[in-house]
Amino acid sequence: LVPTNLSVIIPSAPGNSISTGQTVSASFTITNQGLNPTDTTWYDRIFITQDTVNLTNSITLKELLHTTIVNQGDSYTINTTITIPSNVAQGNYYFCLNLESNYYHLRPSQKYFRIL
Secondary structure, eight states: OOOOOEEEEEEEOOSSEEOTTOEEEEEEEEEEOSSSOOOSOEEEEEEEESOSSOOTTOEEEEEEEEOSOOOTTOEEEEEEEEEOOTTOOSEEEEEEEEEESSSOOBOOOSSOEEEO
């Protein structure tokens, strides 16, 4: 069985700087570039990280339940709002998306933003 291959088009990051407690809009488009359909149910997890290689200190901001099959070549878009927690340290961060199905895919935004 050939696995699915969910590919995330580069997430949009909001502006250059965000304050803790601020709510921002985020958008992600996910395409199944594999040869098989996806599972029926999984969570799309949106998080921020300062290190796109070592994700041990990443901060989960939102979990969205996905409940439909994505067939080969099909895509779906997540448009949501995210609130930056008040306890997040100042610094440079990247938005990331974890698609938790049978396979894991991570794609950070190419442009970092600063939490003030």
